[in-house]
Amino acid sequence: xxxxxQKPSRDICQRGTSLTIQCQVDSQVTMMFWYRQQPGxxxxxIATANQGSEATYESGFVIDKFPISRPNLTFxxxxxxxxxxxxxxxxxxxxxxxxxxxxAFFGQGTRLTVV
Amino acid sequence: xxxxxxxxxPLSVPEGAxxxxxxxxxxxxxxxxxxxxxxxxxxxxxxxxTYSSGNKEDGRFTAQVDKSSKYISLFIRDSQPSxxxxxxxxxxxxxSQGNLIFGKGTKLSVKP
Numbered sequence: 001x002x003x004x005x006q007k008p009s010r011d012i013c014q015r016g017t018s019l020t021i022q023c024q025v026d027s028q029v030t031m032m033f034w035y036r037q038q039p040g041x042x043x044x045x046i047a048t049a050n051q052g053s054e055a056t057y058e059s060g061f062v063i064d065k066f067p068i069s070r071p072n073l074t075f076x077x078x079x080x081x082x083x084x085x086x087x088x089x090x091x092x093x094x095x096x097x098x099x100x101x102x103x104a105f106f107g108q109g110t111r112l113t114v115v
Numbered sequence: 116x117x118x119x120x121x122x123x124x125p126l127s128v129p130e131g132a133x134x135x136x137x138x139x140x141x142x143x144x145x146x147x148x149x150x151x152x153x154x155x156x157x158x159x160x161x162x163x164x165t166y167s168s169g170n171k172e173d174g175r176f177t178a179q180v181d182k183s184s185k186y187i188s189l190f191i192r193d194s195q196p197s198x199x200x201x202x203x204x205x206x207x208x209x210x211s212q213g214n215l216i217f218g219k220g221t222k223l224s225v226k227p
Contacts (some may be wrong), residue, residue, distance in 0.1 A: 004158075033214055040123065042160070043217040044201070092158055094215075104149075104205075104215055106158035 002027055003025055006093050013114050020079045023093030028073040030097055034066070037090040037109070046091075049076040055107035083114045088108045118142055121204055121218025130227050134191040138204035138218045141185065145216075146209030148180050150189045151176075153201045153220065163189060219221045 003026040013019050023032065032049040047055040047068055055068035070076040080087050090109045096102040121138045136150075147166055151159035163178040163218075165171050171178045172227055177190040187206075189200055201222045205215040 001161075006158075011216070040219065042119070042217075042219050043205075045214045048214065103161055103164055105161065106151075108158040109156075 001103075002029060002095055002105045003099070004093055004095055004105055004107035006012045006110050008110060009108060010111040011113070013112065015084055015114055018079055018081045019083065019112060020077050021091055021093070022108055023076045023078070023095075025074045025095050028097075030073075030102070031095065032070060032076045033094040033104075034068060034076070034078045035071040035092040035094060035106075037092060043092065046078070047094055049078075080112065081111075088112055088114045118216050119206060119218045121220050122221055125222040125224060127224045127226060128226065130194060130195055130196060130225055131192050132225070134194050134198070134223060134225075136189040136191075136202050136204075136221050136223070139185055139189050140187075140206060140216075142208075143182070143185065144208045145206040146188050147207040148178070149205040149215065150176075150178055151203040151205060151206075153203060155200075160201055194223075196227050198223050199224045 005024045007022045007104050034046040035043045036058055039045050045058050046061045049055050049068050050068040051070045067079045070083040090111050092109045093107040096104045119140045150163040152162045153159045165178050165180050168180050168182045175192045179188045201220040203220040204218040207215050
């Protein structure tokens with residue numbers, strides 16, 4: 001298994017500001033993902049964080065709003081930009097090692113409230 | 116129709132009961148099936164992981180996959196108050212290195 005640490009665990013932010021969430025894995029992983037979990041909803045994939053190249057975004061999510069970095073095999077950041085109350089959610093980092101059937105592990109999540 | 120359907124509950128049972136949690140899905144390309152447990156204010160924790168059809172047992176937990184019916188189940192025997200959590204089913208396409216498709220999760224409460 002892999003241990004994934006996210007920072008911050010929670011934050012309350014003013015609308016119009018930006019927040020960067022950090023994700024650190026305790027060992028090298030191949031794939032890293034960012035999900036959003038809204039109340040009563042499924043976990044929704046925002047993007048796949050690619051090491052050394054631009055992230056791959058899912059439909060409905062754009063780089064200007066959710067810029068992502070992945071400078072190495074164990075670290076990634078997600079920024080939520082120009083926040084509005086609709087961005088209030090839990091943001092989760094996930095990682096897998098190489099292999100089609102590789103298990104996915106999750107961080108504890110970042111609970112964001114935008115006021 | 117959503118790709119993965121899961122009854123959100125909530126489900127409340129007495130301690131010691133057998134719990135049955137279920138998901139249905141629409142895409143036959145799914146090959147990997149998972150159950151995650153998520154405690155309040157925590158990230159999802161992998162509980163059971165099954166490839167293709169069949170059963171898998173781990174202690175009090177049994178996962179079943181019926182690909183012909185596009186239906187997966189998680190059974191919890193002798194349920195405990197510590198099992199109170201949200202249970203999320205998740206699936207992945209065969210040949211995919213990528214992301215999981217999740218159900219909405221079922222909130223379970225086991226009363227002492």
